Amino acid sequence: MQQVLYLKDASIFQGDSLILSDVNVEINKGDFVYLIGKTGSGKSSFMKTLYADLPLTKGEGSIVDFDLPSLKEKDIPFLRRKLGVVFQDFKLLTDRTVNENLLFVLKATGWKEKKDMNARVEEVLNKVDMKTKGFKFPHELSGGEQQRVAIARALLNNPELILADEPTGNLDPQTSVEVMEVLREINKNGNTILMATHDYALLLKYPSKTLKCDDSQIYEVIQRKA
């Protein structure tokens, strides 16, 4: 089993405040893992540590072959290239079309050939069923469509791990299910996904390995059949 993430006896801090301690987590290639927990329990802080928005200062950890405690500022763009990050608020650039949003990322990550870039954009939009909407501006799309574009953007560079922080947090229940179906489909095709959520309805509908933040710790929830 190929490991894409492990943390051993790690602590997660926001500045000087200890948010989570004794964190031992392992994610393998192909996994779909939920991260649940109450507001303020540390889900976002955990995710931020994984994409190096917060430093890992205590304990061991490695993500897509980057050692977190020794990670340097200059390594961060290279780490993020191997991750796909999806946020609750989509974070699309509002002043350009869907296609331009995606081409912008490809340019920024070193793609040069126009033909390859256009083909890749079409490919990822196809995966999220948005192929016909590339010419639209974000404000012309529904929340669910914008999130699907954000997922397409996360897929551009074939990430080894997708980190989704409350990807359905701004969506109604029906649209959440649609976005979730897209994530499940991507997972079925081999992508590894860690998804923070407080949407228990999704957990019940699509059961999978679940980690819970509670009382400054993370532990695996064993799902019992009713």
Ligand SMILES: Nc1ncnc2c1ncn2[C@@H]1O[C@H](COP(=O)(O)OP(=O)(O)OP(=O)(O)O)[C@@H](O)[C@H]1O
């Ligand atoms: N930038 C920050 N500086 C200092 N403390 C912070 C910062 N961001 C979050 N915290 C604190 O860290 C703790 C965990 O917050 P975090 O956002 O990780 O929780 P969460 O589980 O993601 O919550 P939510 O579901 O509301 O997003 C909270 O006590 C919060 O007040």
